[in-house]
Amino acid sequence: MRIDVVSIFPEYLAPLDVSLVGKARAKGLLDVRLHQLRDQAHDVHRTVDDTPYGGGPGMVMKPEPWAAALEAVAPPDGEGVPRLIVPTPSGRPFTQELAVELASEPWLLFAPARYEGIDRRVIEDAATRMRVDEVSIGDYVLAGGEVAVLVMVEAVARLLPGVLGNAESVRDDSFAPGAMANLLEGPVYTKPAEWRGREVPPVLLSGNHGAIARWRRDQALRRTAENRPDLLERLTSGDVDKHDRAA
Numbered sequence: 001m002r003i004d005v006v007s008i009f010p011e012y013l014a015p016l017d018v019s020l021v022g023k024a025r026a027k028g029l030l031d032v033r034l035h036q037l038r039d040q041a042h043d044v045h046r047t048v049d050d051t052p053y054g055g056g057p058g059m060v061m062k063p064e065p066w067a068a069a070l071e072a073v074a075p076p077d078g079e080g081v082p083r084l085i086v087p088t089p090s091g092r093p094f095t096q097e098l099a100v101e102l103a104s105e106p107w108l109l110f111a112p113a114r115y116e117g118i119d120r121r122v123i124e125d126a127a128t129r130m131r132v133d134e135v136s137i138g139d140y141v142l143a144g145g146e147v148a149v150l151v152m153v154e155a156v157a158r159l160l161p162g163v164l165g166n167a168e169s170v171r172d173d174s175f176a177p178g179a180m181a182n183l184l185e186g187p188v189y190t191k192p193a194e195w196r197g198r199e200v201p202p203v204l205l206s207g208n209h210g211a212i213a214r215w216r217r218d219q220a221l222r223r224t225a226e227n228r229p230d231l232l233e234r235l236t237s238g239d240v241d242k243h244d245r246a247a
């Protein structure tokens with residue numbers, strides 16, 4: 001997979017050089033390219049923003065630099081077309097389902113804006129050439145889209161074949177299909193078996209894999225009921241018997 005990111009703060013994306021994504025890049029599983037939007041602003045101050053038509057707070061990102069930057073990355077007559085992802089507070093929710101969908105794309109182009117966002121005409125113009133998704137990573141307000149790009153790239157990268165080692169697996173992800181689908185992870189433990197007077201739940205030391213699986217599901221149901229009761233609504237009645245619900 002190729003990932004391009006256009007930003008006025010490409011240094012914000014430095015974490016894409018480390019850990020899981022960094023290793024995936026080193027293994028050649030991911031080709032991440034960062035681009036400075038200001039390189040496409042040719043006035044002496046390399047201006048990328050201006051006042052909003054109609055008034056209102058803040059500044060809006062000018063169309064010309066963005067159009068030039070997107071076309072520099074993906075020339076209209078070039079090979080292949082990326083899927084353009086535009087982080088925005090007003091976007092569709094970024095979910096595990098969308099991460100799975102994006103993980104199947106050969107080329108993603110992220111356009112994290114700053115200020116009050118990008119002139120709408122940039123999105124409309126790009127949509128004549130490529131698929132555009134306006135996406136929000138959550139119901140809170142950030143100062144720009146770079147953090148959202150870090151979130152989305154990590155969520156997508158870990159789904160790519162070969163990125164997670166055998167020891168880790170996306171199979172057990174909270175939101176992956178299967179017995180624990182739509183349940184939050186339960187508690188995890190490691191050595192020592194007793195620490196500051198607190199013991200590891202004996203079932204986890206029992207070697208009884210059936211009992212351990214049942215205990216883990218029960219813990220996941222409890223945690224989900226406590227922190228995300230909305231997710232329990234997604235489970236069919238057959239998944240959760242009345243006893244579990246009451247637990």
Ligand SMILES: N#Cc1c(-c2ccc3ccn(Cc4ccc(CN5CCOCC5)cc4)c3c2)n[nH]c1N
Pocket residue numbers: 057087088089091112113114115116117135136137138139140141142143144145146148
């Ligand atoms: N993904 C994601 C995000 C973002 C996000 C993503 C991209 C950009 C680019 C600029 N910003 C700042 C910004 C904040 C608020 C507003 C709304 N305005 C309406 C008029 O009153 C002032 C406020 C606009 C722009 C961004 C924020 N925030 N939260 C998420 N989950």
